[in-house]
Amino acid sequence: MPGKKLQIKFTKVRKSGKGLQERMLFLRGAVKNIHQVGSILPSSQAVAQSMTQMLRQQPAPRRILEVGAGTGPITARIVREMKPGDHLDIYEIDPKFTAFLVERFAREPNFQRVAHQVAIHTDSIEAIKPQAQYDIIISAVPFTNLPPDAVKLFFETYRTILRPDGVLTYIEFIFGRTILRVFARKDARKRLRGVDNVVRRYVSAYEIKRQIVPFNAPPARIRSLRFDE
Numbered sequence: 541m542p543g544k545k546l547q548i549k550f551t552k553v554r555k556s557g558k559g560l561q562e563r564m565l566f567l568r569g570a571v572k573n574i575h576q577v578g579s580i581l582p583s584s585q586a587v588a589q590s591m592t593q594m595l596r597q598q599p600a601p602r603r604i605l606e607v608g609a610g611t612g613p614i615t616a617r618i619v620r621e622m623k624p625g626d627h628l629d630i631y632e633i634d635p636k637f638t639a640f641l642v643e644r645f646a647r648e649p650n651f652q653r654v655a656h657q658v659a660i661h662t663d664s665i666e667a668i669k670p671q672a673q674y675d676i677i678i679s680a681v682p683f684t685n686l687p688p689d690a691v692k693l694f695f696e697t698y699r700t701i702l703r704p705d706g707v708l709t710y711i712e713f714i715f716g717r718t719i720l721r722v723f724a725r726k727d728a729r730k731r732l733r734g735v736d737n738v739v740r741r742y743v744s745a746y747e748i749k750r751q752i753v754p755f756n757a758p759p760a761r762i763r764s765l766r767f768d769e
């Protein structure tokens with residue numbers, strides 16, 4: 541198309557020992573419970589940038605919730621974007637991951653800078669108080685592995701705890717459910733179809749933005765939803 545440039549951004553792959561330690565911890569968590577973790581590699585920097593786009597659009601102060609932080613690749617980008625007056629709650633179900641995050645907030649300068657504005661909860665998001673309190677939710681919980689009713693419950697929980705005008709941004713893997721359906725047995729195929737239907741209903745009613753991120757393993761789709769009636 542004339543005058544329109546396709547920009548492709550190559551992100552640096554961290555080769556430090558710390559990055560390797562992070563990937564090994566993540567892989568161990570995935571091997572132990574692939575259904576809960578949902579992938580074998582932490583998200584790329586390109587995903588982290590896309591997942592945090594609302595932080596660059598909404599003025600501070602903001603109440604931010606990150607769900608399923610894992611070893612913190614997206615958290616690392618959130619803390620860079622945080623301003624005075626912002627507050628971040630992190631819900632992560634795996635205690636090994638939250639222990640790793642606590643270390644990052646103690647040792648890494650970008651994390652240390654905002655540590656007093658952050659609370660880490662080693663808990664399932666289902667345990668959160670059902671009260672409208674967040675401007676931005678960033679969720680990496682793998683919906684594809686859940687039963688359809690649980691996916692619906694996630695969307696409804698997020699809707700309940702977002703303030704009016706608040707935005708949910710979440711990640712899914714491109715063709716994830718479609719590919720799984722090819723290999724799945726009959727009952728699993730039925731579950732995946734059910735998840736698809738739930739996701740499609742919420743997306744068609746509330747999606748405000750969608751972005752494809754090819755530079756991730758596997759490639760991802762980032763969706764933002766606003767639940768205004």
Ligand SMILES: C[S@@+](CC[C@H](N)C(=O)[O-])C[C@H]1O[C@@H](n2cnc3c(N)ncnc32)[C@H](O)[C@@H]1O
Pocket residue numbers: 576577578579581582583607608609610611612613614631632633634637663664665666680681682
């Ligand atoms: C796909 S991983 C994403 C990790 C990290 N945010 C990243 O992008 O690399 C999903 C994370 O969600 C966590 N998780 C799964 N179910 C959860 C729940 N109900 N509440 C909180 N965290 C959950 C898993 O332990 C895992 O760390």
